[in-house]
Amino acid sequence: MGEDSDSKIRILILDDHAVFREGLALLLASEPDFEIVAKCGSVEEALPTIATTKLDLVLLDLDLGGRRGSEFCAVARDMGFQGKILVLTAAVTDQQAVQLLAQGASGIFLKHTSPELLPGTMRRVAAGQVWIDPRLLPPPAAQEPAILAKLSHRERQVLMAVLGGFSNKEIATRLEVSENAVKSAMQQLFAKTGVRSRSQLVRITMEYMRDRIG
Secondary structure, three states, rough: OOOOHHHHHEEEOOOHHHHHHHHHHHHOOOOOOOOEEEEOOOHHHHHHHHOOOOOOEEEEEEEOOOOOHHHHHHHHHHHOOOOEEEEEEEEOOOHHHHHHHHOOOOOEEEEHHHHHHHHHHHHHOOOOEEEEEHHHOOOOOOOOOHHHHOOOOHHHHHHHHHHOOOOHHHHHHOOOHHHHHHHHHHHHHHHHHHHHHHHHHHHHHOOOHHHOOO
């Protein structure tokens, strides 16, 4: 039997380059749990679609000709869009990354990354994780944000893994510790940074990094 359509991740591709848009749709068509619901070339074309169509994930180009992807994020959230937004871009500054997260994006994926990594990233974001390409973050040893001064070595390891988009289970495997140890470190991170969620933790860390760099 075929996979129930209700269990599929329903996707809108928003990119002003038709060749890239169609190529991306072709790449994702082979994923059995993905359904490409719409392909749009502009914010104006996409907004009616998100208002009338059930979507789980928007793949959003940051540069949409005369408009920025951040504008779409802000307007979509104002419209009550409940799906996730994964930004696809060739380049982004740390300040733009912070702005995108603050305006509702759940992830940032660099276009020159291996396309084989995109489906997994999409599934993470659709499931509620925040994912930022690690290359967008400054090397922690060279440009350590002030927020890290309060953290233990294990808490720093967990924070860097969270910024990389890994789940608690994946972090436990990578660090060779129990999942309970990761959960405990997460609670300490929340307490020391004054946040209540994973997404807030990512945003405040990005803000510290932006201030450190700027």
